[in-house]
Amino acid sequence: MHETRELKAHGNTVLVDVDPGSKRAGRPALWPTVGEYPIYDQFLYSTMTTDHERNQRFLAALAKLAPGRRVLDIGTGEDLLWAYESVRAGARNALAVEVIDDAFHKAADTLATLDQRDLITLLLGESTTLRFAPKVDVCVAEIIGSLAGAEGAAAVLTDARNRHLVPEGLVVPHRAVTLAAAVRLADLLPGQPVAFSQAAIPYLQSIFDWHGRPFDIRLRIENPHTGALLSDGRPVEVLDFNGELRTEQRTTTRLAITRAGQVDGVLTWLNLWCLPDDEPLDALRMRTNWASIYFPLFDAPVPVAPGDVLELTVETALSDDGIHPDYRLVAVLHTLDGTEHHGSLTSPHHGGPFRAHPAYRSLFPTA
Numbered sequence: 421m422h423e424t425r426e427l428k429a430h431g432n433t434v435l436v437d438v439d440p441g442s443k444r445a446g447r448p449a450l451w452p453t454v455g456e457y458p459i460y461d462q463f464l465y466s467t468m469t470t471d472h473e474r475n476q477r478f479l480a481a482l483a484k485l486a487p488g489r490r491v492l493d494i495g496t497g498e499d500l501l502w503a504y505e506s507v508r509a510g511a512r513n514a515l516a517v518e519v520i521d522d523a524f525h526k527a528a529d530t531l532a533t534l535d536q537r538d539l540i541t542l543l544l545g546e547s548t549t550l551r552f553a554p555k556v557d558v559c560v561a562e563i564i565g566s567l568a569g570a571e572g573a574a575a576v577l578t579d580a581r582n583r584h585l586v587p588e589g590l591v592v593p594h595r596a597v598t599l600a601a602a603v604r605l606a607d608l609l610p611g612q613p614v615a616f617s618q619a620a621i622p623y624l625q626s627i628f629d630w631h632g633r634p635f636d637i638r639l640r641i642e643n644p645h646t647g648a649l650l651s652d653g654r655p656v657e658v659l660d661f662n663g664e665l666r667t668e669q670r671t672t673t674r675l676a677i678t679r680a681g682q683v684d685g686v687l688t689w690l691n692l693w694c695l696p697d698d699e700p701l702d703a704l705r706m707r708t709n710w711a712s713i714y715f716p717l718f719d720a721p722v723p724v725a726p727g728d729v730l731e732l733t734v735e736t737a738l739s740d741d742g743i744h745p746d747y748r749l750v751a752v753l754h755t756l757d758g759t760e761h762h763g764s765l766t767s768p769h770h771g772g773p774f775r776a777h778p779a780y781r782s783l784f785p786t787a
């Protein structure tokens with residue numbers, strides 16, 4: 421069972437399918453992607469500050485790299501988290517920058533209460549436009565998306581390496597990779613309607629308000645049913661923050677179907693290394709605030725069997741803000757009977773069409 425809810429988007433009414441089901445912890449839930457929009461609130465920040473898998477990796481990296489060094493924390497958030505932890509780990513000093521006004525002011529209140537406040541400088545603004553000296557030795561930036569590069573990490577950290585970091589300086593995290601596997605959306609939410617979680621509706625409203633109109637927002641699946649994966653998972657986006665960091669990239673990979681089922685798109689998820697030799701955080705298999713992103717590709721589910729291959733190309737190109745990438749996915753599903761099924765999706769950071777794909781027409785019905 422699902423219900424239909426009305427959102428207002430700049431004078432227009434938008435209908436949204438909502439799942440009124442239970443809020444049982446660990447139940448799959450469909451949300452809009454949230455990390456790449458300036459709509460962070462206390463709830464979203466708290467999902468990060470309580471993320472043990474994430475935090476232990478960042479803390480281990482700072483314990484190793486921060487002592488005696490100048491640290492820059494890009495996107496410090498309302499808790500001033502990594503600037504504070506850097507100083508606690510023995511950093512010479514820390515510069516914290518935050519672009520969201522409200523989060524900056526809360527961080528300023530927190531800073532005023534800290535013993536080590538003299539070692540931390542907090543600035544309001546975007547790291548890509550701020551200027552400061554001297555350069556720093558370490559840059560920590562938790563601006564990693566559920567889709568690794570979606571929050572603009574490649575452009576922001578390319579700029580940080582060019583303008584803010586000494587030549588031999590290091591970035592934390594070290595590496596982020598997005599993997600993809602073949603799925604059918606309904607199988608990721610077994611026994612539930614394919615509809616947005618009730619809790620997600622205010623965020624959907626905030627994103628449409630921020631942009632000024634509705635658009636086909638990326639679909640975030642929390643706690644997806646992992647038994648729904650029909651292929652192996654393969655990298656489709658690689659961000660090497662201390663190596664060759666590309667702001668735009670194109671990857672073609674072949675997803676081997678390993679089980680019989682139906683495919684209508686791909687599920688993507690994050691693997692993250694804070695230090696090169698870390699055990700990576702795997703957002704699909706660990707309990708973490710990062711979720712998975714589902715992309716619809718085919719208009720209707722296509723039956724598949726072991727031996728079939730989904731050839732997937734994922735391309736990122738900077739959007740018109742020069743920071744956040746747009747994603748383009750092109751798929752050719754080769755089934756053993758020799759048939760080719762073609763599918764594609766353009767998923768801009770903001771803007772683009774509304775209700776272009778059948779999956780979106782179902783989530784946003786008309787009266």
Ligand SMILES: C[S@@+](CC[C@H](N)C(=O)[O-])C[C@H]1O[C@@H](n2cnc3c(N)ncnc32)[C@H](O)[C@@H]1O
Nearest residue numbers: 468495496497517518519520545546547562576
């Ligand atoms: C995912 S949150 C992380 C918050 C906190 N650092 C943590 O790890 O819990 C990302 C934060 O970075 C901020 N941000 C993203 N890009 C930024 C930039 N280029 N300059 C300053 N702040 C940025 C966002 O507004 C948001 O508060």
